[in-house]
Amino acid sequence: MQVQISYEVKDICENVCLGILIYSAKVEESSPRFLELFQRTIEGLNNRYTMQDIADIPHIRSTRNAYKALGKSPSEYRNACEAMHRRIIKGNGLYYINNIIDVNNLMSVTTGYSIGSYDIELLSEPIELKRALDGEKYQGIGKDTVNIEHLPTLYDKKGAFGNPTSDSRRAMIQSGSRTIMSVIYSFDGESDLQEVVDRYCDLLRQYCSVDKIDIMMVR
Numbered sequence: 001m002q003v004q005i006s007y008e009v010k011d012i013c014e015n016v017c018l019g020i021l022i023y024s025a026k027v028e029e030s031s032p033r034f035l036e037l038f039q040r041t042i043e044g045l046n047n048r049y050t051m052q053d054i055a056d057i058p059h060i061r062s063t064r065n066a067y068k069a070l071g072k073s074p075s076e077y078r079n080a081c082e083a084m085h086r087r088i089i090k091g092n093g094l095y096y097i098n099n100i101i102d103v104n105n106l107m108s109v110t111t112g113y114s115i116g117s118y119d120i121e122l123l124s125e126p127i128e129l130k131r132a133l134d135g136e137k138y139q140g141i142g143k144d145t146v147n148i149e150h151l152p153t154l155y156d157k158k159g160a161f162g163n164p165t166s167d168s169r170r171a172m173i174q175s176g177s178r179t180i181m182s183v184i185y186s187f188d189g190e191s192d193l194q195e196v197v198d199r200y201c202d203l204l205r206q207y208c209s210v211d212k213i214d215i216m217m218v219r
Helices: 007-012 032-048 051-056 058-070 080-089 099-111 193-208
Strands: 003-005 017-027 114-119 127-131 137-139 145-147 152-156 159-162 176-186 213-218
Touching (some): 003 017, 007 127, 032 080, 058 152, 099 176, 137 159, 176 193
Antiparallel strands (some): 017 213
């Protein structure tokens, strides 16, 4: 899989880095054992943070700063990790989608990174993280049209399909046997990114029966 970051994004966000995992999995409902772990984690986060704390969680803060630098309001267009934390602190919990997305979301809320997972069979290489153009939009997952202009956004030959705030429907993960690319969006370098990737791999092996995982760090 060929993935790169545009010169424009690298110039504006000098510490941008993508941690990428590529693997095959059977996408299905999460096991009760995993959901129990997830619920315990949510309860722990609810006890640990207040609403005022969320924006200062280190990786959330760096993503917010990247949005500002790229010309997007981080408060109006919250990154996915921040939005999930806000739901948790409000007592609204999180939706359970499937084993892959649930692991994706657990990793996100426990690290502060926004993470997206995409069906590789629905993508066309090369893939590039770019600053979305003025007025650009796409159909979001579970949402109507999403204004993605100026967000750091993943593109393939067909156009935009994902960013740290809201992914498009085009490459969404659906049930069945799939080949998947999970992307960890980092805007403060890779000081702990390998550790996060290793933990992510452990969860995929333990709760999604994933065997082989290819890893890339894209700078």
